[in-house]
Amino acid sequence: MNRSVVIQELETKAKRKIVISDIHGNLDLYLKLLDQISYKPNEDCLILLGDLIEKGKRNLDTLHYIMHQVQNEDVHCIMGNCDFIAKNVLYSYRLDFLKHVLGFRKESLIHEMTRKLNFEITHNSNMANVCQILRKHYLKELCFLNDLPHVLEDEDHIYVHAGIESNENFGTDFKQVMTHPFFLETNVIFKKNVVVGHMPVTEYCTHIASFDPIYDAKHNIYSIDGGNMVKYGGQLNALIFEDNTVKMDRCDFLQERKVVHDVKYHTQIPFFITFNHGNIQILEQHSIQSKVYCPYNNRTFWVENEFVTKDMKAYDYTNYEIPLKKGDTVKEVFAYQDKVQIKKNGILGWTYRSNLE
Structure with missing residues (x-):
């Protein structure tokens, strides 16, 4: 190749x-x-x-x-x-890796192609045969991506x-x-x-x-x-x-929500936990929140348990309470406990449920 x-x-x-x-x-x-x-x-x-x-x-x-x-x-x-997945199929390239990816990525071009041909890829599938069938029926599509x-x-x-x-x-x-x-x-x-x-x-x-x-x-x-x-x-x-x-x-397709109360800006030091640097250490764990430490941000903070993943991350968590005005329209991202993670003009933050219609 x-x-x-x-x-x-x-x-x-x-x-x-x-x-x-x-x-x-x-x-x-x-x-x-x-x-x-x-x-x-x-x-x-x-x-x-x-x-x-x-x-x-x-x-x-x-x-x-x-x-x-x-x-x-x-x-x-x-x-x-x-x-690049088209190259995997066209050249029968790294087929074990391709099967592994398709095992956890259920929304894939390759799965859609095989379903159109009335078969599914499983852990027992012979990927060389699968690729041969896909090349026969979808060569134009695969070549478009490859080229x-x-x-x-x-x-x-x-x-x-x-x-x-x-x-x-x-x-x-x-x-x-x-x-x-x-x-x-x-x-x-x-x-x-x-x-x-x-x-x-x-x-x-x-x-x-x-x-x-x-x-x-x-x-x-x-x-x-x-x-x-x-x-x-x-x-x-x-x-x-x-x-x-x-x-x-x-x-985006996020649900729009109307703001029913003014929310003034609170003096705070906002921080955001990313996916790539979202590793945390749990210091205390309770039923609603956990006290955690994020080495990358060098922050210790309390976080709602809905944001703590099984692989010990707290990614996409933000402590930023967005200032709002009554009548504003925001996008709902994720509702948890008495709060809602929201997006306003592309910016991520949170507010209390009671502030939204």
Whole structure:
């Protein structure tokens, strides 16, 4: 298998370039976002930063829809690490690993394909035979994903799923550009703006968590993955370049709730526990809350037990009580005890149930 990084030049005459990342088989939300931003086929240029599939409930439908867009509109895609599953099937590559992934990832393109063919993948399945059957019936779809470039580049921007190594060398292996960890923490100053997805932006938050795109002006990086299909409060983000302006829009299917009481800002030191750095040590455990220590944040705090996982994490917990005004609309993320984790304008926090209609 050729593992070199495939770079393509992006050619478009569109005035508006729209970048969306990590759709993850969530076709309904993708269509809602396109409608929300008034996407105009063949007037706008649409750039999809990979992870088109996996984790959502409509992976095959999403793939077919995007394939149609690429064929008929000014739409350009790059490969994400989740899209790599097509290579596993096409080349019968690392089949034990593929079976392992499909064992816990029930929402997958491969499961949808096999169900369409009236069979299921189990721990007894011969994966070589499964791949042979899928190549026979879904070769066009698998080849579309397999042939996606890893990097798109134009005069002002570099578009890649996870990150690049440097200005001179984007990467010597495609795994580098599809799985680059914590790209926003790089020390490299890029000559062009680099636009990436892959890592939910909340993973870079330690105080107040926001799901909106992050722009690092020092290093010229836009990170835009809103955690769609990965986070309870996740959203699908669109980054829009038009003339000399940059705008964003967001979309989710979270339930809207009306605020019925004013909530003033309380003096506090907010903190947020991420997934990657969410390991905790339980110091005291009670029926409702536990006293825990998070080494990464160097914080000891009381946390509701609903946030403590079996693998000793407390990720996506925030102590930030969002200020509210009566009549505001917020999004409900997670209700627990007498509180509700909410999202307001992309920012995660909590409030008491009694403050919501």
